[in-house]
Amino acid sequence: MVAKIRHEAFGRSQAPALLKELTETIGPRLTNSPGYERSTAWARDKLSGWGLANVHDEVYDPAFGRGWEFRSARVEMVSPRTLPIHALPKAWTPGTDGPVEGEVVRATFKTVEDLEKHKGKLHGKIVLLDEARAYKPAERPDFRRYSEEELGELQTFPVPQDRGEDAQARRLAEYRKREELNRALNAFLVEEGAVATLSISSWDNGILRVAGGGARKAGEPAGVTGLVVSAEHYNQLVRAVERKQDVRLRIDVDGGFTSDADLPASNVFAELPGKGGKASELVVIGAHLDSWHTGTGASDNGAGVVVMMEAMRILKAIGARPDRTIRIALWGGEEQGLNGSAGYVSKHLAAYPEPTDPEQRALPRAFQRGTGPLQRKRGYERFSTYFNFDNGTGRIRGIYAQENHAAVPVFKAWLEPFKDLGADIVTTRNTGSTDHMSFDRVGLPGFQFVQDPADYFSHVHHTHLDTYDHVVPEDLKQAAAIIASFAWHAATRAERMPRKPFTERDVE
């Protein structure tokens, strides 16, 4: 089977062509944007076209938020001299109604009390929210593969430090403070009649790193037009204001909300059905279909989407008939907190009871407490394992066993035929920040691969450069072969994937 998979994966790969279509014909895919809707239809078409079963969308949140998209943005300094400014809007902030002009001022908002200081001073103003930041040149090449030494280091397990007893409480307090400040600031800026806010991009070299701002939920204050400006331009604005020059910008953002009400948000699924007695058991492979909006979501996470789709296509093409059902899941809302995968897990596998206290209900799931023990659904026992791909284009060098020690020898055996492709390490370490965590959190096996860093954290992660050209086609083929093989092994081995020791969260 592995030989067949490799033959199909390297000889007739559709992964690069799929990625080109997804990123360039469909474009970026902010959850609940028109682009996201186009992408779910596109994925269903492809998956159905290959003859996969049970191709469908499933709502994971009936009121995720409003639709939003943008078409273009123009920012130019008009005083004290002309300067074209490279800037793109934060998602879920309102556009401008044609060009607007305003004087530029600096204002710092670290606490709700800071609002009072600026009361009556921001009418008609464009507000610089951040300080200037010194340029920090990169000390490593932009595009990297792991060295043998780094891979060796990755296989060591650092004994976890004790977390302070109040760590979770502190995080919750910080979260509440931040949320309260954002809400108050958005409302304040509208009340005061500010024109727009500008923030500095978190990376240098003209790279625009842009996520969300405003508010995606209907009824919450979305504030004023908010843009991220390249560091090189932003610093110039701050310094001009500090010199007491009369700094004025003209801003024109063509974009904004595409719905007044919160829309339901969906994941996409398809299956290669199992045969025989284990057909109701599940192996899931997945990646998030949503992206941020300034690039085309090629590395984050078009790469993962097409690798997973290609893995399904390969298995179907070579006539694989697994024992367990292999399901592909393309998640929405990952960028806003693993929402699609968390919703799926809650609905089908396991969930803590919904809180009744409205204050608790308003919190993200990770902060909710005291609602009782984990409720395991019927699918919990039938679930074998989940594999995720979401660290950019970088080729697979191995897998994070996520402290599942019983899985280590299993993965080692599965990687054996991929040593010649550079994939051979199994590290007991955990990795986070993507959708396998939704499974891991309820004690189910969920894994993410070790991938070469490539230019994920130098150029493309959440940036306007996250485009097709920064993805390496050979990496996608290698990953699809390995994942098809892992899915096949998981779906045909005698036992479900072993589970690791699991501590339920405190019930209090």
Add this chain to the structure above:
Amino acid sequence: MVAKIRHEAFGRSQAPALLKELTETIGPRLTNSPGYERSTAWARDKLSGWGLANVHDEVYDPAFGRGWEFRSARVEMVSPRTLPIHALPKAWTPGTDGPVEGEVVRATFKTVEDLEKHKGKLHGKIVLLDEARAYKPAERPDFRRYSEEELGELQTFPVPQDRGEDAQARRLAEYRKREELNRALNAFLVEEGAVATLSISSWDNGILRVAGGGARKAGEPAGVTGLVVSAEHYNQLVRAVERKQDVRLRIDVDGGFTSDADLPASNVFAELPGKGGKASELVVIGAHLDSWHTGTGASDNGAGVVVMMEAMRILKAIGARPDRTIRIALWGGEEQGLNGSAGYVSKHLAAYPEPTDPEQRALPRAFQRGTGPLQRKRGYERFSTYFNFDNGTGRIRGIYAQENHAAVPVFKAWLEPFKDLGADIVTTRNTGSTDHMSFDRVGLPGFQFVQDPADYFSHVHHTHLDTYDHVVPEDLKQAAAIIASFAWHAATRAERMPRKPFTERDVE
């Protein structure tokens, strides 16, 4: 004197503040643009303010070309989907008169014959002039200092290969062909009614590397609006056209010519007068004041300008009274072919006779032939040496002796007190591409320093990122100290700087 120079250079440096003013208050300085005019006035004010003598502009070309500037540019794809495109205009191309829309087509123009193939097909079209180009990740860190090994290698002299006898003739033929094609293409695009042309940036990672297009001379065909597009966006356009999608853009370039007629172009000079019998002998230090237009010309060559100004300020501040006159020259037109320095040398030091043949007159000086022997002006014998700084922010590591072997021990002695600042090599190698060549070409000593590469050729050379933040203030201070010291030594040593063997160009 060296100790005094270092004390002033490191203790009371004005170089960073000067650079901030030059790049941010004045802005970019395309030759003959309003920004360039502001910069010459600014430089004269500063130099006069420090008490330097003979501060003045001098025209080096009475009809260099038309003025040009731009304020902003907006390019957006409107079909088949929306996509904001990062693009900036080439200098000396016309702006648009408000937003214009057009269908995007690919067309290759390699010879004048290619025009015929596209006749009748470009009306209302936006023309992609280049092919798509695969992304090439950088293999080295963006910002580099020379290693000891590289500095060692730089001190070896590779024996020059024989140039083919017809090398110059071939270059001339290529030049004529390129000029003829550009002129014909510009006229053709206007006749056909094309909307605009787009070219791919020569660097990846969203960096816009933009120089000139169109035509700066009055009466020459400036063609249509021409922009450089980031590689990541340009490739998307080419692929969409190749997929036969209906690709349409909206373009709005606010900018264009600021004069109908060719304007005179000037250099700026100031002096620390010599005392006694050698006062009519000259040591010149210089850098080009002009820049390209999409950044603020900080590394290219604001750094050189302020280093040279600061060197003059230091010498004046410490009360230096040199034997020979030390002159600072801030050149215009460097980016268009070392025009300011070449004009100065021709007028004051040495020149080949002007050709009478109109066809020869139309050629750049380097291609003119058969006009007779070099005519040495009175200043030729009184000239000692020229020092130039134009390789970005990188600190001085030594100097290119430009095959002037007699100068090697002189420079070695002068660098001795700067070893602790990392500047100690003297290489016999030549370096080119900047204003010392205008002196070197007539047999006069002209030198450029060995500078750390920094991010000159990874990020800032002729790009929209050539801004203040990419310059390292400490590098400017070091360079100013060394150059002030070199100027002092050259202006006080017993003899003029030794000259190297010189072959006049063939008279034919």
